[in-house]
Amino acid sequence: MSIDILMPALSPTMEEGTLAKWHVKKGDAVRSGDVIAEIETDKATMEVEAVDEGTIEELLVPEGTEGVKVNAPIARLSGEDAGASTAPAPKASSSPEPKSSEEVSPKVTEGAKAPTAAPPPPSASPPPPPQAGEERKASAQRDGQRIFASPLARRIAEQKGLDLSAMKGSGPHGRIVKADVDTAQPGQTKAPAAAPAGAPQAAPAAQAQRQPQSLEHYGIAAGSYDLIPLDGMRKTVARRMTDSFRDVPHFPLNLDIEIDALLAARAKINAMLEKSGGGKVSVNDMVIKAAAVALKQVPEANASYTPEGIAMHHHADISMAVAVPGGLITPIIFKAETKGLSQIAAEAKDLAERARTKKLKPEEFQGGTFSISNLGMFGIKSFASIINEPQGAILSVGAGEKRPVVKGDQLAIATVMSVTLTCDHRVVDGATGARFLAALKPLLEDPINMIV
Known part of the structure; x- marks a missing residue:
């Protein structure tokens, strides 16, 4: 067969x-x-x-x-x-x-999606003992019906001692997937029974939102423009950003940082790396390192909102926004607080190159605890990004430029970079966001603080 x-x-x-x-x-x-x-x-x-x-x-x-x-x-x-x-x-x-x-x-x-199978008719005769092997766990029953779960989810559930019949799957048609068993705890309550077939279903919240209209609706004549169809990436970005902007109560915090010392330190570091045959460190690499250190100093900013509570992350896994043809992707520097600048620079370069050729593995861009988006290379002075759910904040980095500043009572010229922290108010309130920026500022204005 x-x-x-x-x-x-x-x-x-x-x-x-x-x-x-x-x-x-x-x-x-x-x-x-x-x-x-x-x-x-x-x-x-x-x-x-x-x-x-x-x-x-x-x-x-x-x-x-x-x-x-x-x-x-x-x-x-x-x-x-x-x-x-x-x-x-x-x-x-x-x-x-x-x-x-x-x-x-x-x-x-x-x-x-697992194929839909009708439940077997009841019988007084007892079922035969299950055959050995994990694949037979597909025949587990929930209230007389087969439990649909991915093979990986079943393996993890068995290792963690979890009862699949007590879980509600988040996959297609209620299928239990890896994410469900990763977050499940032994002894959790059973999921509510599924609605009977044919019962009316509540419309998703997204469907209740106003749908975009065609350009003809606004009086723009057909044939006066070229229409480029939406690819998968653009659809995904559009959906996720719309959901985040609509559902997450967010607010921005702005701060100016003088980076003359950072630029001088970067020049010395790159000179040393050049002698040893290493690659170059960018300003963005130094921002990633500084943000990771600041997140460890203010762990409340390295958190995510969940319906069950606030998730306080153990490590600073920094997602860095990378522009790719047709959209945006955020590969991750994991445990950035534990890595040196040269290692961060090497990983960032590799991830960015593979992102542009679509060679990243899912685990390299799914997850992360905090995001950084840098448009300084395009001359953008200041901007605010949309939060990358379920992360609690995202840092937007503008261009460094010469500006007049007051030092003491004297007017001086300094290279100033504006940053904006967009916060999820459910987890990172104003005081927490301000403390994070206060921790970030000295790390960038005097980079030696990153290693002290």
Whole structure:
């Protein structure tokens, strides 16, 4: 028998992607762990691995196809394992329940939708003992129905001693994914029962918002402009920024910082690195380091709002905004407070280069505890960014420029850089944001403070 391999969801926000390349062809035998395809999303290009063994019966989607929806069949696998995995649902509970088809979809289909299966009819006969192996956990029951969970989520749940029947999944159609078990605690209460099929569903909040109108609605004639279709990245950025701006109560704090000493220190550091064959350190690298140190000094600013409480992060994982064709992506310098400037510079350069070629792994741009957006290289003096949820704040960095300043009672010239901290008022209030900026200022005005 055969089974369809589905288009994986490589991130929680992914809705469609491009099947960039096949690494297999019809008739090829595949084993668990073999790379079978490359999928290009709005943020990255990822390799997809097979989970089960079998033979490629048919490639349903040609390589290079764009706009392939998540959970759409892209290939068909046949073989002994595939046949066992796709056996029809039993008509009596005395027959072993089949393995979920999600087990033979690629490993990275954590957010993929599992096929809907009707619950088996009740039977007085007891079910047979489950077979060994994690794949049989797909047949776990919740109130008489199968629990849909990704293979990775089931493995983590077993390691943490969690009861999947007590969880509510956040994936497609309520499927339990890795994020659900990562945040779950043993003994949590059961999720409320799902609404019966056919019951009216509440419209999502986003649908209740005013939808954009066509330009013709505003009197702009059709044919007087060129329309560039929205790609996946632009759609994702638009949705996330709209949600953040609408849902997060935010406010800005502005501060001017003199950076003459920072520029002098950067010149000395780069001279030393040049002698040793190292790369160069940018002003943005020094801002990342200073922000990480300041976050450790004011840990209340390194926090996120959740419905359960305020999450105080252990490390300063700094997301840095990188402009890429068609949008924006925020690769992360993890544990930036523990790294030297040369290491931060090397990581930042590598991440930025791979971001522009869509070679980042999801874990390299998903997460982060604090963001930095720098438009100083474009001559922008001051601006305020939209918060990158669920982070509590984002720092916007403007250009350094010569300005008149008062030192003592004398007028002088200094290189001044304006920064703006946009705060989520639910977690970073005005006093906390001000304390963070007060900690950041001396670190940038005298960089030796970063290492003291």
